[in-house]
Amino acid sequence: MLKVEALNAWYGPSHVLQGIDLEIRKGEIVCLIGRNGAGKTTTLKSIMGLLSKTTGSVVFEGQELRGRPAHLRYGAGLAYVPEERRIVPGLTVRENLSLGLVASSLKKREAELIDRTKRIFPRLAERLDQTAITMSGGEQQMLAIARAMIAEPKLIMMDEPSEGIMPVLVDEMFELFKTMKAEGQTILLVEQNVELALGIADRAYVVDQGVIVHEAGAAALLADAEIQERYCSV
Amino acid sequence: MLAALTPDLIAMQLFTGLALGAVYVLLSIGLSLIFGMLTVVNFAHGAFYMIGAYVGLYALSIGVNFWVALLLVPIAVGLIGLAVERVLIRPLYGRGIDYPLLLTFGLGYVMIEVVRIVFGRTGYPFDTPELLQGAVDIWVGYFPLYRLFVIAATAVVLIGLYIFLEKTSFGLIIRAGARDPQIVRILGVDVSKVWLIVFGIGTGIAGLAGLLAAPLQGVAPEMGATILAEAFVVTVVGGMGSLMGAVLAGLLVGVVVSMTSLFAPEMAKVSIFALMAIVLLVRPQGFFGRAGLMS
Numbered sequence: 001m002l003k004v005e006a007l008n009a010w011y012g013p014s015h016v017l018q019g020i021d022l023e024i025r026k027g028e029i030v031c032l033i034g035r036n037g038a039g040k041t042t043t044l045k046s047i048m049g050l051l052s053k054t055t056g057s058v059v060f061e062g063q064e065l066r067g068r069p070a071h072l073r074y075g076a077g078l079a080y081v082p083e084e085r086r087i088v089p090g091l092t093v094r095e096n097l098s099l100g101l102v103a104s105s106l107k108k109r110e111a112e113l114i115d116r117t118k119r120i121f122p123r124l125a126e127r128l129d130q131t132a133i134t135m136s137g138g139e140q141q142m143l144a145i146a147r148a149m150i151a152e153p154k155l156i157m158m159d160e161p162s163e164g165i166m167p168v169l170v171d172e173m174f175e176l177f178k179t180m181k182a183e184g185q186t187i188l189l190v191e192q193n194v195e196l197a198l199g200i201a202d203r204a205y206v207v208d209q210g211v212i213v214h215e216a217g218a219a220a221l222l223a224d225a226e227i228q229e230r231y232c233s234v
Numbered sequence: 235m236l237a238a239l240t241p242d243l244i245a246m247q248l249f250t251g252l253a254l255g256a257v258y259v260l261l262s263i264g265l266s267l268i269f270g271m272l273t274v275v276n277f278a279h280g281a282f283y284m285i286g287a288y289v290g291l292y293a294l295s296i297g298v299n300f301w302v303a304l305l306l307v308p309i310a311v312g313l314i315g316l317a318v319e320r321v322l323i324r325p326l327y328g329r330g331i332d333y334p335l336l337l338t339f340g341l342g343y344v345m346i347e348v349v350r351i352v353f354g355r356t357g358y359p360f361d362t363p364e365l366l367q368g369a370v371d372i373w374v375g376y377f378p379l380y381r382l383f384v385i386a387a388t389a390v391v392l393i394g395l396y397i398f399l400e401k402t403s404f405g406l407i408i409r410a411g412a413r414d415p416q417i418v419r420i421l422g423v424d425v426s427k428v429w430l431i432v433f434g435i436g437t438g439i440a441g442l443a444g445l446l447a448a449p450l451q452g453v454a455p456e457m458g459a460t461i462l463a464e465a466f467v468v469t470v471v472g473g474m475g476s477l478m479g480a481v482l483a484g485l486l487v488g489v490v491v492s493m494t495s496l497f498a499p500e501m502a503k504v505s506i507f508a509l510m511a512i513v514l515l516v517r518p519q520g521f522f523g524r525a526g527l528m529s
Contacts, residue, residue, distance in 0.1 A: 048420060050416070050419075050420070069419075069424070070419045070420050071419050071420075071421075071422050071423055071424045071425070072422075074420060074421055074422035075422050079420075080420050082416075082417075082420070086414060086416075086417050088409075088410045088413050088414055088417060089413055090409060090413060091406075091409065091410060095406055095409075095410075098403070098406060099406060099407070099410050099417075099418065099421055100421050102403045102404075102406060102407055102418075102421070102422070102423060103421060103422030103423045103424075104422060107403070147421070151422070
C-alpha cells in the first residue's frame with residue numbers, strides 16, 4: 001500500500017532524514033519507534049507532503065506522490081493525525097468532524113458518516129454540539145482520530161496519540177485501534193509507549209538519527225530487550 | 235451652544251455616528267478577515283475602497299442604475315483583489331509579515347496614482363440616488379435617508395457574511411483555516427485557493443464601502459488614505475483578526491467621532507487615536523483579539 005524509498009528530508013540546513021526505506025501492506029498496523037528526535041515525526045510529515053525540502057520516493061497505492069501537495073495526498077486516501085491533537089479551538093465537535101469531509105468526495109454522505117462516527121466514538125456522540133476545546137485531552141485526541149477517519153482513508157498515520165492522555169483513555173484508544181485493524185484499516189503509528197504499541201502492531205521499524213536501523217515483527221521486537229534498550233530508552 | 239444639546243440632538247448625533255461607523259465596519263471586517271486568514275496587513279485596503287467609489291462613479295456615468303452598481307462594484311473590485319493576491323501577494327507567503335505589508339503599502343500608492351492619471355487629480359461629487367434623498371422621521375428628529383440606508387446595507391452585508399461563515403462548508407474552512415491552516419491542508423483543502431477567495435471577499439467589501447461612502451463625501455483619489463488609518467484603529471481596538479471585534483469597534487469609533495465633533499469638533503480626529511491608546515493600555519490585544527497573534 002505504501003512504499004517509501006530513500007526518503008531524505010531537511011529542516012533548513014539540518015539533514016534530518018537520511019534515507020528512510022519502509023513499506024506498509026494493506027491491513028497492517030506498522031509502528032515507528034525510536035528516541036525523541038530520531039526522525040519519526042519528520043517521516044510522517046514527509047509522507048504527508050508537509051515539508052518543503054525532501055527527496056526520495058513515496059509510492060502510495062501505486063501512485064508516486066513526490067511533489068504532490070499535502071491536500072492532494074489526503075484526497076488520495078492518506079490521513080494524518082499530527083502530534084498534540086490540533087483540534088480547531090473555536091469549532092464544535094460536529095464542525096471538526098465536518099472539516100474532515102469538506103474537501104472529500106464523500107461529502108454527500110456526511111450525515112451517514114457522522115452517524116457511523118457516533119457509533120464508533122460514543123464519547124463524541126454525547127458531545128457533538130459542544131465546543132471541542134472544552135473536552136478533555138483524551139476526548140480531543142479521539143476527535144482528532146475520528147476526524148482523520150471520517151473520509152474513509154486507506155492509511156491513517158498517527159503521531160504519539162497516547163501522549164499526555166489518562167491511562168484509562170489510552171487503553172480505550174488502543175482497543176479502538178484493534179477494532180479498526182479488524183475492520184481492515186491500515187495504520188502507521190508513531191508511539192512513545194513502545195510496549196503498548198508493539199502489543200497491537202504487526203511489524204515495527206526502529207528509527208535512529210534519520211535512518212531505519214532495525215525492522216522486525218512486533219512480537220520479536222517486544223522480546224528483544226537489547227534493541228529496545230539501545231534505541232528506545234530515554 | 236450648550237443650551238442646544240437636547241437629548242434629541244444627542245440621539246441624532248448617535249445615528250450619524252452609527253452611519254459613519256457602518257463604513258468603518260465594512261472596511262475593517264475585510265482588513266480583519268484578510269489579516270486573520272492570510273496574516274497580510276493590507277495597506278492597499280483604502281485604495282480598494284477608493285477604487286470602489288470610482289468604479290461606481292464610472293458605472294453610473296455610463297447609465298448603470300445605482301442598485302445594480304451596488305452589486306457590480308464589489309464584484310469588480312473583488313476581481314481586482316483576486317488578481318492582486320494571485321500575482322503579487324502569493325509569492326510572498328512564508329516570508330514574514332513585513333513583505334506583504336510593504337508590497338500593499340506601495341501598491342496603494344500605485345493605485346491612487348493610476349486613478350489620478352485616468353480620472354484626474356481633482357475629486358467629483360457623487361449624487362445621492364434619487365430614491366434615497368431627503369430625510370425620514372426617526373422619532374428623535376429627521377435623519378437623512380441615505381445614512382439610514384448605509385446602516386441597513388451594512389447590516390445586510392454582515393448578516394450575509396455571518397450566514398456564509400457559519401452555515402456553509404466554505405465558511406467552515408475559513409473559520410478553521412484562520413486558526414490552523416495546516417490542519418485544513420492535511421484534511422484535503424487547497425489553502426492557497428481559500429486565501430485567494432478571502433482576499434477577493436475582503437477587497438470586494440472594501441469596494442462596496444467606497445461606493446456607499448461616495449454620496450456622503452464625494453469621490454477623490456485620496457479618499458481611502460484617511461479612512462484606512464481609521465479602519466486600522468478599528469481593527470486594533472476590536473482585535474486583529476476578529477470580525478465581531480471589527481463590528482463593535484467600528485460602530486464605537488463612529489459614535490465616538492460623531493460625539494466628539496458635537497462637543498469639541500477640533501478633537502474629533504484625535505479622539506479616535508486617544509480611544510485606541512486607552513484600549514491598548516487596558517487590553518493590548520483589543521476587544522476580541524487573541525494575545526500573541528503577531529508573534
